[in-house]
Structure formats: C-alpha cells, structure tokens
Amino acid sequence: MFTMIKRIVNWTGSYKKRFYWGIVWSLLENFFIAFPLMGAAYVLNLMLQDTAGLRSLHTKEALWALLFMVFCVLGRFFFSYLRAVFQESIAYEKTAEERIEIGDILKRVSLGFFDRHKTGEIAGTVTTDLSALELYAMKMTDTVIGAYLQTLAMILCILFFSWKVATVALVGVLCSAFFQRRLVKDSRANTAVRQKANDSMINATLQFIRGITVIKSYGRTGSAVAELQKSFSDQRDINIKIENAYMWTNGLYQLSLKLTSVAIAFMVCLQTIHGEISLPIMLMIVIFSFVMFARLETVTSAAHTLEMMRAALDKLQTIKTANYIDENSKDIVLNNFDISYQNVSFAYDHKNVIENVSFSLPENSTLAIVGRSGSGKTTLCNLLARFYDVNHGSISIDGHDIREMTCDTLLRYISIVFQHVYLFHDTILNNIRFGRPEASMEEIKEAAKKAACHEFIENLPNGYNTMLGEGGSTLSGGEKQRLSIARAILKDAPIVILDEATASVDPENEHLIQQAISALVKGKTLIVIAHRLNTIQFADNILVIDQGKLVQQGTHEQLIEEEGIYKDFQKILNKTSNWQLS
Numbered sequence: 249m250f251t252m253i254k255r256i257v258n259w260t261g262s263y264k265k266r267f268y269w270g271i272v273w274s275l276l277e278n279f280f281i282a283f284p285l286m287g288a289a290y291v292l293n294l295m296l297q298d299t300a301g302l303r304s305l306h307t308k309e310a311l312w313a314l315l316f317m318v319f320c321v322l323g324r325f326f327f328s329y330l331r332a333v334f335q336e337s338i339a340y341e342k343t344a345e346e347r348i349e350i351g352d353i354l355k356r357v358s359l360g361f362f363d364r365h366k367t368g369e370i371a372g373t374v375t376t377d378l379s380a381l382e383l384y385a386m387k388m389t390d391t392v393i394g395a396y397l398q399t400l401a402m403i404l405c406i407l408f409f410s411w412k413v414a415t416v417a418l419v420g421v422l423c424s425a426f427f428q429r430r431l432v433k434d435s436r437a438n439t440a441v442r443q444k445a446n447d448s449m450i451n452a453t454l455q456f457i458r459g460i461t462v463i464k465s466y467g468r469t470g471s472a473v474a475e476l477q478k479s480f481s482d483q484r485d486i487n488i489k490i491e492n493a494y495m496w497t498n499g500l501y502q503l504s505l506k507l508t509s510v511a512i513a514f515m516v517c518l519q520t521i522h523g524e525i526s527l528p529i530m531l532m533i534v535i536f537s538f539v540m541f542a543r544l545e546t547v548t549s550a551a552h553t554l555e556m557m558r559a560a561l562d563k564l565q566t567i568k569t570a571n572y573i574d575e576n577s578k579d580i581v582l583n584n585f586d587i588s589y590q591n592v593s594f595a596y597d598h599k600n601v602i603e604n605v606s607f608s609l610p611e612n613s614t615l616a617i618v619g620r621s622g623s624g625k626t627t628l629c630n631l632l633a634r635f636y637d638v639n640h641g642s643i644s645i646d647g648h649d650i651r652e653m654t655c656d657t658l659l660r661y662i663s664i665v666f667q668h669v670y671l672f673h674d675t676i677l678n679n680i681r682f683g684r685p686e687a688s689m690e691e692i693k694e695a696a697k698k699a700a701c702h703e704f705i706e707n708l709p710n711g712y713n714t715m716l717g718e719g720g721s722t723l724s725g726g727e728k729q730r731l732s733i734a735r736a737i738l739k740d741a742p743i744v745i746l747d748e749a750t751a752s753v754d755p756e757n758e759h760l761i762q763q764a765i766s767a768l769v770k771g772k773t774l775i776v777i778a779h780r781l782n783t784i785q786f787a788d789n790i791l792v793i794d795q796g797k798l799v800q801q802g803t804h805e806q807l808i809e810e811e812g813i814y815k816d817f818q819k820i821l822n823k824t825s826n827w828q829l830s
C-alpha cells in the first residue's frame with residue numbers, strides 16, 4: 249500500500265511539494281483532534297477533585313478549558329482547510345495535464361502502436377483509468393496517511409500518560425497491518441484480471457456500436473449481443489470475486505482493531521485499579537481507544553482502491569513510455585518536392601510487406617500505384633507519411649531523409665485523401681476547416697465549390713453549420729468523399745496522396761468526385777493508388793506492385809506493350825467495365 253502511495257506521490261510530479269505540505273497540515277489537524285480529548289480529561293479531573301473535596305473548581309479554570317477546546321476545534325478546521333487547499337485539486341490538475349500529454353503522444357507514435365494496443369485499452373486509460381485517478385488518488389492517499397497520522401498522534405498523547413497502554417496500541421496497529429498487507433496482496437492479484445475484463449468490455453462495446461450495421465444486416469444481433477453480455481458478466485464475476493476476497497480479510501482486519509480497543513480498555517482499567525493512573529485519564533484513554541481506530545478502520549477500503557489504481561498507473565506508463573516516431577527529428581524547410589524511395593523494405597511485426605522497392609517521383613508529376621488487393625500499395629503511401637518508418641532503405645523528399653523531419657513538418661507538406669473517409673462529430677464547417685484552422689469563410693466556401701460540395705451543403709437546413717454524425721454517418725459515401733477532398737483542397741499541400749475510391753459510387757457522384765479530385769491535384773506532386781486502370785492512363789509513371797515487390801514500371805503506353813500483370817489487368821478491364829482491382 250505504501251509503495252502505491254509512493255507511486256502516486258511520484259505521479260503528482262511538479263505538485264509533489266504541495267502534497268508534502270498537505271501531509272504537514274494533516275498531522276497538525278490530527279493533533280488538534282486529540283487535544284480537546286486531553287482538555288476534557290483535564291476538566292473531568294478537576295471536577296472529580298472538586299467532588300471529592302480535595303480542591304474547588306474555579307469558573308475561570310472551566311472557562312479557560314472551554315476556550316482551549318474552541319481553539320482546538322478552530323485549529324482543526326483551519327488545518328483541514330489548508331490540507332484540502334494544498335492537496336485536493338492536485339489530481340484534477342494532474343489528470344488534465346496527463347490527458348493533454350496523451351493526446352500529444354498518440355499524435356507522435358507510429359501507427360504500429362495502435363496495432364499493438366486496442367482502441368478500448370487506450371480509450372479506457374484516457375477515460376476510466378484517469379477518472380479513477382482524478383477522483384480517488386488524493387482522497388485515498390489522504391485517507392491512509394490521515395488515518396496513520398491520527399493514530400500516531402493519539403498514541404503519542406497516550407504515551408504521555410502511560411507507556412504500557414501506548415505499547416498495547418502500537419502492537420495492535422502492527423497486528424492489523426498484517427491483515428491489511430494480505431488484503432493489498434489479494435487486491436493486487438485481482439486488479440490485473442479486473443482491468444483486463446474492463447478493457448475487454450470497452451472493446452466489445454465499441455466493436456458492437458461500430459459494427460451495428462453489419463450485425464443487423466447479417467441478422468447476427470443475437471450472437472453479437474451474447475458476446476457483449478459475456479463481457480459484461482465477466483466484469484461482474486471478477487468484481488464479485490474481488491469483493492468476496494476483500495470481505496474476509498477486511499473482517500479480520502476490523503476484528504484485530506476492535507480487539508486492540510478492548511485490550512487498551514482492559515489495560516487502562518488494570519492500571520487504574522493499581523493506582524498507576526487517575527480515573528479521568530482512564531476515561532480519556534478509553535475514549536481515545538475507540539476514536540483512534542475510527543479512521544484506521546477505513547484504511548482497508550482505501551488500500552483496496554489504491555491497488556485498483558496500480559493497473560491504471562501501469563497502463564498510463566505504457567502510453568507515456570511509447571517511442572515517438574520522430575523523437576530525434578527536426579523542422580526542415582523543403583525547397584522542392586522530388587520524392588525518392590531507395591531500396592525500401594518494411595514489415596508489420598515480422599510479416600514482410602514491402603521488399604526492396606526503389607523509384608523516384610519528380611516534383612509536379614503524377615505517380616500511380618496498381619496491384620492486387622493486399623499487394624502493399626497503401627503501405628507504400630503510409631511510409632511516405634511516416635505513419636510507420638521503413639525497416640531498410642530510405643525515403644527522401646528534396647534530398648532529405650523523411651526520418652530527419654518531425655511528423656508535423658512532414659505532414660504540412662502532404663494531403664491525404666483516404667479510401668475510407670473519416671469525418672468528425674462536428675459541423676461541416678469545422679470538418680473542412682480541419683485542413684487549415686486559420687482559413688477564412690470565403691476560403692472554406694471556395695474549397696467546397698472546387699470539391700463540388702458547396703451546393704449540397706447550402707441545401708442543408710443549417711448549411712455549413714450542420715452537425716455531422718460520428719464518422720460523418722449522416723452523409724452519403726459520395727458526399728463524405730467530396731467533403732474530405734474539400735478539406736484537402738483547403739490544406740493546399742504540395743504533395744497529394746490519393747487512395748482513389750470512386751469505384752463504389754454512382755456515375756453522377758463519380759463524375760463530381762473526379763471533378764473535385766482534378767481541382768485538388770492541379771499543380772501538385774501526386775501519388776494515386778489506382779483501383780481502376782482507366783483513371784490513371786495519363787500518369788507520368790505507373791508502378792505495378794506484386795506481393796510487396798516492384799515488378800513493372802513505366803507509362804500506360806509502355807506497360808500495355810509488356811507482358812505482365814498490367815497487361816493482364818487491362819485485358820480484364822476490357823472484358824468488364826465494372827471490374828475492380830481491389
């Protein structure tokens with residue numbers, strides 16, 4: 249438990265000093281809880297002496313005692329307030345910083361990171377885990393530290409009157425610590441399982457929501473819901489298992505503290521009978537014995553919650569220690585946009601996908617990449633955008649290896665239109681503006697006109713301020729595609745990567761999209777992943793990729809004369825005008 253507290257303290261980073269000051273205020277607060285009891289014992293002592301006729305109790309003495317108690321109550325609230333001011337907002341401030349930092353990190357890691365860590369896992373860290381830290385990190389550490397400080401303050405007060413009773417109290421606390429350690433051990437073992445069940449539940453839920461159209465269209469609602477329900481019941485089972493384990497050990501812990509209270513009361517009675525301590529002191533210590541463990545009794549639940557946070561901190565650590573893809577890169581100003589791939593090889597984990605590919609693409613020219621589905625076309629483009637880094641060879645622009653450039657710099661020069669368009673749950677205006685946040689309304693409308701989407705946007709009830717569903721779900725495929733092209737036109741980057749995706753739209757939309765694409769690529773260095781040969785016949789250079797290898801290259805006229813994949817594709821195209829390569 250204390251290692252966990254140490255971890256949380258380290259996690260607070262620059263707020264550590266405030267946390268330590270909080271402990272000082274907490275200690276003082278606890279002394280001010282113990283002092284009134286001592287004051288009450290003192291007054292009681294005087295009253296008993298008065299009753300026994302040994303000395304008379306003066307009103308002045310009673311007033312002073314009353315004043316002292318009021319002072320203690322005020323002191324307690326003052327230090328409690330100071331502790332709250334110093335400590336309580338730390339977790340909120342820290343988690344806000346963490347969320348911003350994670351956003352930054354996720355922007356700079358390779359896409360391979362997202363292959364290794366599921367979306368649910370990352371979403372769980374940013375939402376559930378950080379929320380748990382936000383809500384409980386400070387509260388639980390305060391509960392534990394406060395409880396031990398209060399017990400320490402009370403034992404020190406008892407020590408002032410009887411070292412024997414103080415020793416009994418100390419031994420009792422040490423015994424209870426044994427059960428508390430056991431509880432922490434159980435919690436630690438179960439937390440990892442619970443965390444896994446939690447991530448699986450988030451993943452299953454996300455998958456269910458994302459795949460809802462496929463699930464419905466295949467009539468698999470029953471089995472999909474069953475899978476979702478399984479993740480919910482796994483989560484329930486592990487929670488019940490944790491609670492059961494907790495109940496027993498916690499029961500023993502509470503019992504040890506109660507027995508210690510009884511032992512203290514017994515001990516103090518014996519000492520009173522033997523005349524070692526007076527009756528008022530005995531009463532004070534008996535009161536102490538039942539109050540001193542009140543906060544300590546809540547420690548197990550705090551320790552349990554703290555252990556739950558261990559997994560959250562572990563997951564946070566995994567994200568925070570992820571390698572930036574552009575760790576040692578810098579901002580480079582490019583003067584031209586000649587692109588060159590030299591002996592490029594790449595593997596996802598251990599699966600070779602690109603093998604020794606070399607080609608060059610002069611500025612302002614058009615390169616088309618064709619090949620069967622899964623041949624590596626998208627991967628070749630992803631390497632240019634540094635979504636992944638090459639394993640061997642190099643890619644350069646204007647003679648600079650792209651690994652020397654930060655992703656932000658590199659991506660300033662590149663616009664990508666993906667085959668699967670993603671639009672944000674935001675207004676149409678902001679979705680287009682994403683290409684260039686500082687763009688004016690006129691520039692946005694101009695880009696929309698070029699991308700042949702101004703008209704349909706204007707016809708919407710709220711025009712450019714229309715809110716889109718998540719992923720652009722409220723628009724047709726063709727409309728989404730044109731909006732994404734408007735976004736790229738607005739960005740006006742000198743290099744354009746186009747995952748050509750007009751195959752699945754109707755002829756009218758195809759015409760509009762082609763019109764939008766022509767506006768986008770004018771005067772740019774263009775790489776187009778061609779799904780249909782008839783759209784790339786005018787490319788300056790065509791690469792034919794087969795199983796990650798560059799097997800042919802040349803113009804359409806040259807390739808059509810050669811025996812090979814390209815000619816075969818052309819034959820198929822001639823046979824059926826609707827044929828798709830991928």
Ligand SMILES: Nc1ncnc2c1ncn2[C@@H]1O[C@H](COP(=O)(O)OP(=O)(O)OP(=O)(O)O)[C@@H](O)[C@H]1O
Pocket residue numbers: 363596599601619620621622623624625626627628830
């Ligand atoms: N993130 C990934 N992790 C592991 N393997 C991947 C990943 N992405 C793609 N692959 C594999 O790499 C190979 C090349 O994929 P890529 O998407 O580059 O092909 P493609 O030619 O663009 O295909 P398509 O035309 O169907 O889009 C495929 O075998 C694919 O299964």
